[in-house]
Amino acid sequence: MMRMLVVSLLSIGAIVTSVHVSANEPIQPIKAVKPENPKMVELGKMLFFDPRLSKSGFISCNSCHNLSMGGTDNIPSSIGHAWYQGPINAPTVLNANMNLAQFWDGRAKDLKEQAGGPIANPGEMAFTHELAIEVLDSIPQYRAYFKQVFGSEKINIDSVTTAIAAFEETLVTPGSRFDKWLEGDQAALNKIELEGYKLFKSSGCAGCHNGPAVGGTLYQKFGIHTPYKTENKAEGRKAVTGKETDLHVFKVPTLRNIELTYPYFHDGAVATLEEAVSTMGKLQLDRTFNEQEVASIVAFLKTLTGKQPNIRLPILPPSTNKTPRPQPFE
Amino acid sequence: MMRMLVVSLLSIGAIVTSVHVSANEPIQPIKAVKPENPKMVELGKMLFFDPRLSKSGFISCNSCHNLSMGGTDNIPSSIGHAWYQGPINAPTVLNANMNLAQFWDGRAKDLKEQAGGPIANPGEMAFTHELAIEVLDSIPQYRAYFKQVFGSEKINIDSVTTAIAAFEETLVTPGSRFDKWLEGDQAALNKIELEGYKLFKSSGCAGCHNGPAVGGTLYQKFGIHTPYKTENKAEGRKAVTGKETDLHVFKVPTLRNIELTYPYFHDGAVATLEEAVSTMGKLQLDRTFNEQEVASIVAFLKTLTGKQPNIRLPILPPSTNKTPRPQPFE
Ligand code: HEC
Ligand code: HEC
Ligand code: HEC
Ligand code: HEC
Ligand SMILES: [Ca+2]
Ligand SMILES: [Ca+2]
Structure with missing residues (x-):
């Protein structure tokens, strides 16, 4: 009886702490999503996995945003149609809905606007919207699914x-373990991880990387104190606004699942999280972290890896005699 | 009471028919597999989906044997490393364990022997076994899984x-509907499908395409009565045995899930099942089917589509700072 009481008091304590902690932190826990329209989600999943939306019949969204690998391709820049070397590192699709806008330079306002891009991009799926629709339209099961959903x-x-x-x-x-900690489970982080988080806040990282996605909430210049050395041509927001002051201003990327989304930065030039953190310190905060500080921030960042989406591989309806054939080698 | 008795008698009838039907048919139903070692299967699934077994970090077994698409890539010949155009159509991995040997020419004796091939094939995954092992070895979770399993x-x-x-x-x-019929469910096939099956047997198709996989049980010459016209260089069994008489002798492919594994033949040159069937009739049996006959055989073949494997997408353990980096553009 005594023990039960203690446990109850502890639980109440935990709840109170939980509310308290979250409220004062720059990062909020990620909430599970219960889809409003499961049939639409299922259809969207099929399309996400369907390489017939590409000219070759070989490349799907999942080729570059592999949901087995943190929603990325884990290579510096993507492989597109005919092995075209993409101009920029593929960001994760995980938690991408929390971004203020899509793409490194924010040129698409939301996921729906974004999704039209890669299909018709000659260096990605190299198809046309018309042909993609013609393919789907030639497949009776797809027609039936669209009918059901739309x-x-x-x-x-x-x-x-x-x-x-x-x-x-x-x-x-x-x-993620970090979210468990935010929600009041003190044991979810160890001492070093907690030190890393404190340093993440005190040194200024959280000024840019904040919100539930630990990023995606604003645009910032990459190379505030020292320019970033890269051969990558990306101009950042300047490409969208035309303003010289927007040169190398990028959407601050999410740090959720950052352990899974290597290599780092828009050019994908940095292979390790240690180097990314120390570069951020120098370039964005004019601060040189020692090895131990870097290690603690990295340890904290690894606690941001969450439960990965549980995906049942979709079974795609077969093409028919009327389906336009893929053209892999043309 | 009376009704229950009738039902019981019917069920007994069904069972008897079932046994009877199967016993006299050249095709046997596919049995569900209960894995002996689920942990090994899970590890194998991770490896099947892991593009880090390729030089580019982009191509996995599932790229060419896409389990969303009947275990194939649905293009005439595969896209390999650096967009290399493969020499031959990728056969399905579904039910491949029932084949007397692996590859069109049977040059690998079983699945285990086969699986080493693509990793080190310059036109497929373009890696080396040593590097593949080095990659896996650098990832603690993989080491732990191998320890658990082996x-x-x-x-x-x-x-x-x-x-x-x-x-x-x-x-x-x-x-599949055909297996339901084999097992005694008379309503599982309609009249045309059943006619197709009868023709499949009476005209001689089942002489080559038989067993539970409706193929995979023997080697046969492609072009018995008339040579097959193709620019494809594959020699078939001759490449294995060196014998001139084995020129263009191929493993008879499975017709299970044939609706999903277009395009057809080792050169992937035939897009429709109608054309494949009528070609088979002419070349292998010296018989010209009329349109209705072709349609009925095609209708029968489509009843061979079975329940596709229910695959939960594996979450792959991340690379570490020690993992050799993929080389997509070298
Ligand atoms: C060939 C590789 C490739 C394919 C295929 C591809 N993407 Fe991308 N994706 C990228 C790259 C590279 C970027 C970054 C482009 C940029 O920011 O300029 C990107 C950006 C995105 C973003 C923005 C994420 C963010 O944080 O800004 C989303 C969302 C996305 N892709 C979803 C998709 C969907 C949906 C598909 C399929 C319809 C798809 N992608 C197909 C490579 C690819
Ligand atoms: C003034 C804003 C700002 C500050 C402060 C800042 N960052 Fe960043 N961070 C960015 C921007 C912008 C990028 C994207 C850079 C690019 O274009 O690749 C980025 C990228 C990153 C990346 C790579 C993400 C990826 O997916 O490639 C990591 C890791 C990171 N930051 C961690 C940190 C840490 C740790 C700190 C503190 C030491 C920090 N950041 C401070 C703005 C900031
Ligand atoms: C680049 C495309 C590609 C990749 C990657 C690939 N395969 Fe294949 N696979 C093929 C082609 C093409 C053939 C037929 C080759 C032949 O018969 O000469 C084949 C044949 C097979 C067969 C024989 C099936 C039969 O009926 O004879 C099996 C089994 C198989 N692959 C499994 C795998 C596994 C396991 C992996 C990964 C380790 C893999 N494949 C990677 C294209 C690929
Ligand atoms: C004498 C043996 C033989 C006979 C009889 C035969 N086949 Fe085949 N069949 C083969 C061989 C061998 C292949 C592989 C040809 C190649 O190299 O592409 C094949 C391929 C096929 C394919 C394409 C499979 C694929 O995955 O590409 C279909 C469909 C097919 N046969 C159906 C039939 C039908 C229907 C009949 C009867 C009209 C028939 N076959 C009669 C040996 C035979
Ligand atoms: Ca990245
Ligand atoms: Ca095929």
Whole structure:
């Protein structure tokens, strides 16, 4: 009886601490998502995995945003149609719905707007929206799914990107050790991880990397104190706004699942989290961390790896005699 | 009471018919597989999906044997490292364990022997076994899984291919409508499908395509009555045996899930099942089927699509600072 009382008091304590901790922290826990429209999500998943949305019939969204690998391809810059070397590192699709906008330079306002891009990008899927629709339209099961979800058999790029975005919205990663700590489980982080988090806040990282996604909430110049040395041509926001002051201003990326989304930075030039952290210290904060400080921040960052989405591989409906054939080698 | 009795008698009837039907048919139902060693299967699945077994870090077994698409890539010949155009159509991995040997020419005796091939094939994954092992060895979670499954942290190509083969052995597709019919459910096939099956037997197809996989039981010349016109250089069994009489002798492929594994033949030159069937009739049996006959055989072949393996996408353990980096553009 006595013990039960203690436990109860402890639980109440935990709840109180939980509320307390979260409220004062720059980072909020990620909430699980319960899809409003599971059928639309399922359709979006099929499209996300369907390489027939590419000219070659070989490349799907999942090729570059591999959900087995943190929603990325883990190479410096992506491989696109005909082995085209992409210009920039592929960001994760995990928690991407929390971004203020999509792409490194924020040129797409949301996931739906973004999703139309890669299909028609010659260096990615190299297809056309018209042909992608023609492919889907030639497959009776797809027509039936679209009918079920959108009330019409008529497939268009709007319904395609709506469904893909609905699927992507489910790609959140709650349940990280850091979130458990935020929610009051003091034992969820060890001493070094906690020190890393304190340093992350006190040194100024959290000024840019904050919110539930630990990033994605604002644009910032990369290379505030010292320019970043890269051969990468990306101009950042300047490409969107045309303003010279926006040169090398990028969306601050999410640090959720950062352990999984190597290599780092928009050029993917940095292979280790240690180097990324120490570069951030120098370039963004004019601060040189010693080895131990770097190690503690890295230890903290690794606690941001959440529960990865539980994906049942979709079974794609077969092409028919009317389906336009892929053109892998043309 | 009366009704229950009738039902019981019917069920007994069904069972008897079932046994009877199967016993006299050239095709046997596919049995579900209960893996002996689920942990090994799970490890094999990770390896099957892990593109880090390729030089680029981009190509996994699942790239060419996509389990969303009947275990194939659905293109005439595969895309390999650096967009290399493969020499031959990728056969399905579904039910591949039932084949008398692996590859179109049967040059690998089983799945384990086969699995070592693509990793080191310059036109496929373009890696070396040594580097693949080095990659796996640098990842503590992989070491722990291998330890759990093989009793040793020491990873080698033998344990890698054993695990992949164990996973592939689970990739069977029971439950097709045809198997239901074989098992006594008379309503599982309609009239046309049944006619197709009868024609498949009476015209001689089942002489080559038989057994539970409806193929995979023997080698036969492609082009018995008329040579097959193709620019494809594959010699078939001749490449293995050196015998001139084995020129263009191939393993008779499985027709299970044939609706999903287009395009057809070793050169992947034939897009539709109708054309494949009528070509088979002419070249192998010297018989010209009329349109209706072709349609009925195609209708029968489509009843061979079974329940596709239910795959939960594996979450791959991240690379570490010691992991050799992929070289996509070298
Ligand atoms: C060939 C590789 C490739 C393919 C295929 C591809 N992507 Fe991307 N994706 C990228 C790259 C590279 C970027 C970053 C581009 C940039 O910021 O300029 C990106 C950016 C994104 C973003 C923005 C994330 C963020 O944080 O800004 C989302 C969302 C996304 N892709 C989803 C998709 C979807 C959905 C598909 C399929 C319809 C797809 N991608 C296909 C490589 C690819
Ligand atoms: C003034 C804003 C700002 C500050 C302060 C800041 N960052 Fe960043 N961070 C960014 C931007 C912008 C990028 C994207 C850089 C690029 O273009 O690749 C980034 C990228 C990163 C990346 C790589 C993410 C990826 O997916 O490639 C890591 C890791 C990171 N920051 C950690 C930190 C740490 C740790 C600190 C504190 C030491 C910190 N950041 C401080 C703005 C900031
Ligand atoms: C780049 C494409 C590609 C990749 C990657 C690839 N395969 Fe294959 N696979 C093929 C092709 C093409 C063939 C047929 C080769 C032949 O018969 O000469 C084949 C044949 C096979 C076969 C024989 C099936 C049969 O019926 O004869 C199996 C089993 C198989 N692959 C499994 C795998 C496994 C396991 C991996 C990964 C370790 C893998 N493949 C990687 C393209 C690929
Ligand atoms: C004498 C042996 C033989 C007979 C009889 C035969 N086949 Fe085949 N079949 C083969 C061989 C060998 C291949 C592989 C040809 C190649 O190299 O692509 C094949 C391939 C096929 C394919 C393509 C499989 C794939 O995955 O690409 C289909 C479909 C097929 N046969 C159906 C039939 C039908 C229907 C009949 C009867 C009209 C028939 N076959 C009669 C030996 C035979
Ligand atoms: Ca990255
Ligand atoms: Ca095929």
